[in-house]
Amino acid sequence: LIVVACAGLGIAGVVVSEYWISAMLVDGGALLATVGAFVGARRRHGRVRRAWLLLAAGLLLWLVGDLIWDAYAIRDSEAPTLSPADIAYFIAYPLMVFAIWRMLRIRSPRGNREVVLDGLALAAAGALASWEFLVQPNSYAGMPWSERVVAAAYPLGDVLLLTALSWLAFSPGVRTRAAGYLYAFFGVTLALDIGYALFPRFATTAGWIDYVNSFYPLAYAFLAAAALQGDAGDLTAPAPNVSGRLHPARVMFLAIALLTAPALDLVEVASSPDRMASVAIGLLITIAVLGRFFLVVRDREAARQQLEFQASHDTLTGLLNRHLVADRIDHALARGSRAAGGDPGAGVAVLYVDLDRFKAVNDSHGHDAGDQLLVEAATRLVAAVRAGDTVARLGGDEFAVLCEDLPERQTVFDIADRIVDALSRPFTMEGGGVAVVSASVGIAVPDGPEASGEDLLRDADAAMYRAKEAGRDRWEVFDAAMRDWVAARRDTETALAGAIDRGELRLLYQPIVDISDGSIAGFEALLRWERPGHGVVAPNDFIPLAEETGLIIPIGEWVLTEACLQAARWNREFMDRPLHVSINVSGRQLNQANLRDTVERAVHGAGIDPECVTLELTESMLLDDADWALAQLESVKRLGVRIAIDDFGTGYSALSYLRLFPIDVVKIDRSFIADLGAMAADTTVVAAVIALSHALGHQVVAEGVETADHLAALVTLGCDQAQGYFFAKPITTAEATARLRNAQRRSVADLLAKLREPA
Ligand code: C2E
Ligand code: MG
Ligand code: MG
Numbered sequence: 001l002i003v004v005a006c007a008g009l010g011i012a013g014v015v016v017s018e019y020w021i022s023a024m025l026v027d028g029g030a031l032l033a034t035v036g037a038f039v040g041a042r043r044r045h046g047r048v049r050r051a052w053l054l055l056a057a058g059l060l061l062w063l064v065g066d067l068i069w070d071a072y073a074i075r076d077s078e079a080p081t082l083s084p085a086d087i088a089y090f091i092a093y094p095l096m097v098f099a100i101w102r103m104l105r106i107r108s109p110r111g112n113r114e115v116v117l118d119g120l121a122l123a124a125a126g127a128l129a130s131w132e133f134l135v136q137p138n139s140y141a142g143m144p145w146s147e148r149v150v151a152a153a154y155p156l157g158d159v160l161l162l163t164a165l166s167w168l169a170f171s172p173g174v175r176t177r178a179a180g181y182l183y184a185f186f187g188v189t190l191a192l193d194i195g196y197a198l199f200p201r202f203a204t205t206a207g208w209i210d211y212v213n214s215f216y217p218l219a220y221a222f223l224a225a226a227a228l229q230g231d232a233g234d235l236t237a238p239a240p241n242v243s244g245r246l247h248p249a250r251v252m253f254l255a256i257a258l259l260t261a262p263a264l265d266l267v268e269v270a271s272s273p274d275r276m277a278s279v280a281i282g283l284l285i286t287i288a289v290l291g292r293f294f295l296v297v298r299d300r301e302a303a304r305q306q307l308e309f310q311a312s313h314d315t316l317t318g319l320l321n322r323h324l325v326a327d328r329i330d331h332a333l334a335r336g337s338r339a340a341g342g343d344p345g346a347g348v349a350v351l352y353v354d355l356d357r358f359k360a361v362n363d364s365h366g367h368d369a370g371d372q373l374l375v376e377a378a379t380r381l382v383a384a385v386r387a388g389d390t391v392a393r394l395g396g397d398e399f400a401v402l403c404e405d406l407p408e409r410q411t412v413f414d415i416a417d418r419i420v421d422a423l424s425r426p427f428t429m430e431g432g433g434v435a436v437v438s439a440s441v442g443i444a445v446p447d448g449p450e451a452s453g454e455d456l457l458r459d460a461d462a463a464m465y466r467a468k469e470a471g472r473d474r475w476e477v478f479d480a481a482m483r484d485w486v487a488a489r490r491d492t493e494t495a496l497a498g499a500i501d502r503g504e505l506r507l508l509y510q511p512i513v514d515i516s517d518g519s520i521a522g523f524e525a526l527l528r529w530e531r532p533g534h535g536v537v538a539p540n541d542f543i544p545l546a547e548e549t550g551l552i553i554p555i556g557e558w559v560l561t562e563a564c565l566q567a568a569r570w571n572r573e574f575m576d577r578p579l580h581v582s583i584n585v586s587g588r589q590l591n592q593a594n595l596r597d598t599v600e601r602a603v604h605g606a607g608i609d610p611e612c613v614t615l616e617l618t619e620s621m622l623l624d625d626a627d628w629a630l631a632q633l634e635s636v637k638r639l640g641v642r643i644a645i646d647d648f649g650t651g652y653s654a655l656s657y658l659r660l661f662p663i664d665v666v667k668i669d670r671s672f673i674a675d676l677g678a679m680a681a682d683t684t685v686v687a688a689v690i691a692l693s694h695a696l697g698h699q700v701v702a703e704g705v706e707t708a709d710h711l712a713a714l715v716t717l718g719c720d721q722a723q724g725y726f727f728a729k730p731i732t733t734a735e736a737t738a739r740l741r742n743a744q745r746r747s748v749a750d751l752l753a754k755l756r757e758p759a
Contacts, residue, residue, distance in 0.1 A: 002036045002228065005029070006221030010214040022210075023070040029217025030066055033224040034059045040227025047106055048236045052227050054099035059220050061092035066216070082146045086153070093157035100164040100182075104171050106236040115170045118254060123163035125257035130155040132264050134197045158193045161186050170250065176234045181226035188219040248298045255290045262286055314393040316371055317378035325392035325400050329453030332404045333446060349412040351401040352442040352460035353381065353419060356472040358397035361435045363591040364628035369429050373437070376427055384418040400457060409445075416441050416475035424473055435625075438473035440464050447480075462486040469544070489545065495531060496542055496551055500558050504530050507562055508730035511739065512582065512701060512723045515714060520743055521721055522580025524616070525563035526730045527555075547588045556589045557598050564606035564613060566733060571608060574740050576747075582614040582644060587621040591628070596635045603639060610640030614665060618646050622661060630661060637662045644701070648689065658696055666693045670704020670724070676713040687717050694718070 009029030016022040037059050041052035065088035072083070104112050134155045143151070165186040168179065195212045226232060262283040269275040312324045320328065332348045355377060362370035374397065381391050381399055390402040401419070406412055423439035442463025444456045463478035465486065470476065499505055509523035529537040546552040560583055567581035589595055603610050615636065622629045622645075633643055644665035645658070649672055658666065668689055675682040686702075693700045702714050705724030714722055728739070 002033065002224050003218065003221045006033050006217040006224075007215075010217040013217075014210055014214040020070075020074050023074065026214055026217055027063065027066050027070060030059075030063045030220050033217055033220035034063050036221070036224030037227045040224060040229075040232065043228075044233060047102070048233065051099050051102040051106065051236070052232070054102070055096055055223060056227065058092040058096040058099070059223055061088045061095070062216075062220070065089040065092075081144065082150055086150055090153055090157060093160045097160045097164045100167055103236050104167055107171065107238060109238070112167075112171060115167055118170050118250065119163050119166040121254055121257040122166040123159050125260035126162040127156070127159040128260050128264060130158060130194075130197075134194070154193060154197055158190055158197075161190045161193070165190065166253075170253075176229065176231040178226045178229035178232035178235050181222045181229065182235075185219055185222035185226060188215070188222060192216060192219060246297050246300075248294060248301055251290075251294050251297050255294070258290065259283070259286060317375055317393050319378055319382075319399070320390060320392035322392065322394045322400075325390065325394070325402065326453035326457055328390055328392075329402055329456055332402060333451060333453065333456075335404070347404060347406040348456075349403045349406055349443060349445045350456040350460045351403070351412070351416060351419065351475075352394075352444070352457065352464040353399040353401065353423070354440050354464050354468065355397035355423065356438045356440055356468065358437050360587065360591050360625060361437060363593075364625045365429060365433065365435060369431075369433070369435065372430060373427050373435055377423055377437075380422040380425075381419060384422045385415055389415075394457075400460070412443055412445070413475075416443055420473060420475055440467035440472050441475035442467055442478060443475060444478040459483070465489065468548070492542065492545060493549055493551075496529070496546060496549075499529055499531070500554060504532070505555065505558060506530055506732075507559065507566070508732060509566075509581075509736040510723055510730040511728045511736070512580070512721050513727050515711070515719055515722055519577075519747075520579070520740060522582065522612070522614075523567075523736060524582040524723060524730075525559060525566075525584070527559055527584075543586065547586055550588065552586045552588045553592060556586060557602070559583060560599060560602035561605065564602045564608050567612060568606040568608040570737070570740060571612065573737075574744060576744070578609060578612050579740075580612050580614055580642075581608075582616050584616045584646065587618075590617060590621055590632055595632055596639065599636055599641060600639055603641065611642070614642040614644050616644045616646040616667065619648065619650070619657065622657060626657070626660070633662050647703070649685070655692065658692065658698065663696075663698055665699045665701055667701045667703050667723075668719075673702050673704045673710055673714075673724070674706070676710050683713065683717075686714075686719075690717050690719055 006029040009025050009032070013022040013024075013026035013029070016025060034056065037056035038053070041049055041056045043049075044052050065085040068083065068085035068088065072078070072085075101116075104115060135152050165183065168182055168186070192212055192215055262279065265279045266276070266283055269279050312321060313319065314321045329348070329350060355373075358370070358373070361373055374393075377397075378391065378393065378399070381401065385391060385401055385403065388404060390404075392400045392402070394400050401415070403412055403415060419441055420439050423437065427435045427437070429435055442460040442465070444459035444463060446456060459478040459482070462482045462485070463476045466478075466482055467474050467476040506528045507525045508528055510526055511520045512522050512524060513519070514521045527539045527543070529539075529542055531537050543552065546555055563581050563583045567579060570579050585595075589598075592598070599613075599615070603613055617633075622633075637643060642664040643662060644667055645661075645663055646667050647669040648666050649669045666689065668686060672682050672686050672689075676686060677683060690700050699720045701721040701723060702710070702719050703723050705711055705714065705722040705726045707726060710724070711722060711726060731739070
């Protein structure tokens with residue numbers, strides 16, 4: 001608006017013939033621009049405001065000069081050669097250049113030697129050219145000293161403007177609209193000054209000079225527009241000091257500067273052919289050396305770009321890496337807030353994508369296959385998002401997606417749906433195998449003006465954990481409550497890491513009873529964490545975390561060792577019949593190539609008969625990667641231990657797997673037992689599982705037997721063993737030992753009673 005107004009006033013000034021009205025119009029434009037520049041400057045703060053005020057002060061000086069000039073003209077009095085108007089004009093030039101230099105200093109506090117030097121080189125070339133074309137041609141013969149100064153001072157001022165212009169251009173940083181207007185200001189002023197100098201500057205009356213004059217308000221208005229821009233603050237925002245880069249384009253500019261002198265020389269000696277040859281050859285040498293220099297810089301620049309790409313991108317997938325993505329988000333937030341008129345990061349969302357069960361693929365298929373899967377996952381991710389969105393790999397199996405310009409909230413949910421779908425499709429590996437993973441996705445949107453890229457990533461990460469916790473293969477949106485949850489989770493992780501060493505882990509034992517005679521056949525070892533300040537923590541509350549963090553490996557080893565030792569102790573004390581111990585093994589342990597060694601160490605270390613040790617695994621662990629699981633189980637089984645399928649019926653229940661895997665025991669999940677008798681369908685299922693298992697030679701254990709009715713039904717169905725609250729909850733070692741002693745006493749009593757019976 002201000003640009004149009006000032007241009008209009010200036011042009012109106014030319015159209016009007018009455019000098020004083022015309023002068024008023026033009027000066028009015030200049031005044032408007034000056035006021036605008038001051039208003040804009042006052043919106044900034046501190047050093048930045050002072051720099052903008054300096055620029056505005058320059059305009060004010062020019063306006064003062066214009067007014068003085070007009071005063072002479074209107075009063076028709078001859079201005080002195082070095083008038084107060086000239087002095088006002090002259091002071092403004094260095095003032096403005098100083099202001100720009102200050103701005104650059106604020107932007108890169110550590111200095112910008114390269115920018116300053118490059119700017120000086122270009123400005124010096126400009127000075128040379130203006131000396132040749134603007135100053136020299138004027139005839140100074142007989143001119144008084146003061147006139148000569150004035151004649152030389154304006155071109156010098158323009159050299160200063162050129163310096164400021166090239167500093168602006170050479171200094172890197174955000175491409176702001178404010179910077180654009182500043183270019184326009186310096187550029188137009190420079191052009192007008194040159195236009196002014198090209199014509200006899202003492203002809204103050206109408207004609208050419210008036211046209212030139214009438215455009216100055218337009219030039220001033222560009223400065224006002226720059227100062228008034230909303231993004232003027234970004235111009236002085238701290239920028240990384242990359243200005244030292246000798247970009248090929250920069251070399252071109254410097255080459256122009258370097259060639260100015262010899263080129264001008266060439267023009268000068270055009271009339272004397274003998275000197276011409278040497279100057280031309282000199283020019284040729286300079287061009288050749290410059291060309292060589294240019295090639296070196298170009299190669300170096302290419303190498304640098306390559307390095308930069310490598311530093312900012314993930315080598316495996318070619319996606320952006322973690323370093324850059326937070327930066328990108330920051331930019332998106334700033335951009336979004338400008339576009340939406342201050343609404344911070346409107347339309348911006350960050351998705352944190354983590355592959356579920358990727359480690360299993362890596363452990364079992366090998367790292368090459370894992371890499372291959374990651375590359376394919378990256379491709380699918382890119383395909384699942386919109387063209388303008390950014391996909392980055394944060395490391396391992398974690399990715400981030402930055403969505404911008406989202407028209408509405410729903411769009412990001414649709415994108416999350418697509419990502420979850422895309423990654424749950426099976427991956428075909430090079431060797432022909434198939435791997436199945438899924439994705440847990442966390443979504444975060446900026447919740448305040450001070451949200452940063454790192455904040456959003458952290459929130460999205462928290463939401464992703466929530467998605468994992470909620471069962472994986474889904475997405476969750478971050479909310480503030482999650483932040484506490486994440487902090488608590490991190491505490492738990494730290495505490496759990498030291499739990500073994502501090503002796504906070506305990507095993508409870510739940511009896512497994514023989515249905516034929518009600519005797520204790522063995523125990524299932526069930527883990528408890530006595531966490532100081534938190535009481536006794538149940539396994540479901542910390543084993544998932546232990547699995548994710550890998551802590552399950554040392555914990556699992558501790559459980560194996562401890563349970564085997566205890567079972568061996570019982571077997572030494574109660575020698576009449578061998579007691580079994582059932583030990584739960586997690587998927588993470590099954591993926592461990594040294595599982596067999598770990599089990600062997602525990603069993604041999606305790607000196608227990610391997611026959612008495614049962615490892616419990618769940619169906620889903622076997623199905624994750626059947627080939628690997630089969631190989632692992634066969635190798636473990638060679639030690640002589642037994643294998644049980646835990647929670648049977650809750651997984652995929654692929655019955656063929658009962659035949660495929662070397663299984664000894666099937667444990668029917670307690671959800672089927674709970675409705676035994678009440679629900680005909682469940683009874684039928686249990687009956688079928690028992691029949692099928694028996695047909696395959698497996699033993700059947702019913703879990704969660706809570707009532708006499710349950711037991712009665714199981715007796716009828718021919719189940720082998722039972723476990724549940726009806727017999728006992730998980731109990732301590734001492735309680736378990738006491739029960740065994742009681743049972744022994746009772747059986748001895750029974751025996752004695754039988755012996756005393758009259759024949
Ligand atoms: P699980 O292996 O299926 O163990 C049986 C769970 O059912 C135990 O819960 C037990 O207390 C509970 N339970 C037993 N009888 C009844 C009953 O009659 N009614 C009801 N409602 N529940 C009954 P717990 O001890 O909380 O363990 C939960 C799960 O944690 C276990 O399920 C097992 O998968 C896992 N777990 C326990 N200890 C370990 C361990 O040392 N290592 C690993 N990897 N996992 C473990
Ligand atoms: Mg179990
Ligand atoms: Mg179970």
